Amino acid sequence: RKEVEQDPGPFNVPEGATVAFNCTYSNSASQSFFWYRQDCRKEPKLLMSVYSSGNEDGRFTAQLNRASQYISLLIRDSKLSDSATYLCAVWGNTDKLIFGTGTRLQVFP
Amino acid sequence: SQTIHQWPATLVQPVGSPLSLECTVEGTSNPNLYWYRQAAGRGLQLLFYSVGIGQISSEVPQNLSASRPQDRQFILSSKKLLLSDSGFYLCAWSRGTLGEQYFGPGTRLTVT
Numbered sequence A: 001r002k003e004v005e006q007d008p009g010p011f012n013v014p015e016g017a018t019v020a021f022n023c024t025y026s027n028s029a030s031q032s033f034f035w036y037r038q039d040c041r042k043e044p045k046l047l048m049s050v051y052s053s054g055n056e057d058g059r060f061t062a063q064l065n066r067a068s069q070y071i072s073l074l075i076r077d078s079k080l081s082d083s084a085t086y087l088c089a090v091w092g093n094t095d096k097l098i099f100g101t102g103t104r105l106q107v108f109p
Numbered sequence B: 001s002q003t004i005h006q007w008p009a010t011l012v013q014p015v016g017s018p019l020s021l022e023c024t025v026e027g028t029s030n031p032n033l034y035w036y037r038q039a040a041g042r043g044l045q046l047l048f049y050s051v052g053i054g055q056i057s058s059e060v061p062q063n064l065s066a067s068r069p070q071d072r073q074f075i076l077s078s079k080k081l082l083l084s085d086s087g088f089y090l091c092a093w094s095r096g097t098l099g100e101q102y103f104g105p106g107t108r109l110t111v112t
Helices: none
Strands: A004-006 A011-014 A019-025 A032-038 A044-050 A055-057 A060-065 A070-075 A084-091 A097-099 A103-108 B003-007 B010-013 B019-026 B032-038 B044-052 B055-058 B064-070 B073-078 B087-094 B101-103 B107-111
Touching: A004 A084, A011 A019, A019 A084, A019 A103, A032 A060, A032 A070, A044 A055, A044 A060, A044 A070, A044 B101, A070 A084, B003 B087, B010 B019, B019 B032, B019 B087, B019 B107, B032 B073, B044 B064, B044 B073, B055 B064, B073 B087
Parallel strands: A011 A103, B010 B107
Antiparallel strands: A004 A019, A019 A070, A032 A044, A032 A084, A055 A060, A060 A070, A084 A097, A084 A103, B003 B019, B019 B073, B032 B044, B032 B087, B044 B055, B064 B073, B087 B101, B087 B107
8 A cells, every 4th residue: 555645536527626636645654744736847835734624725725634544735716837747755753754646626617 | 944955857878978967055054955866757766975075975876976175065076977867866965963954946867
């Protein structure tokens, strides 16, 4: 089993739609969680950290479910500019941040 | 604010040639530094990381090496490139463990 798993997608959604991605992790001792956005041929950019209580930043909401070992990212009112690949990342109990392979989102007009 | 630089942005090298990619971080001290490779359409593969000057941890056995000659400088090298070394090389930094990692703009390497 991979340490961090994501559905590769693509998720094709119309503008204005709400879309959600999940990311599962295998190490129950994992302590920190993040979502990154990566545009084609660019570096990943930090979108948001994921806290135990959940957190929201504008149209984006991230949540952590420790019991089921997954994190989620919800995007409301999707924009064309949200089209990208979304990577989740998990710190285990090592010096390494483990990345998922990403979920591709395509928002169409 | 912190800034991370990588160069060159793109590189085309023949098989068997040497490689040197450089990464520098500004605006912070004693960062953790990381080298990743992302092959086309694939996930991020951690190659090396460093928690201090002269300290390098290698994640994947290969013909690449890394060095950290200064606190905020991280170098990725190879003596002889292979075709399979082609990819998008990303440097990242973090403030210790458990925190966010921030990526440089990357170097796109094509080995011909």
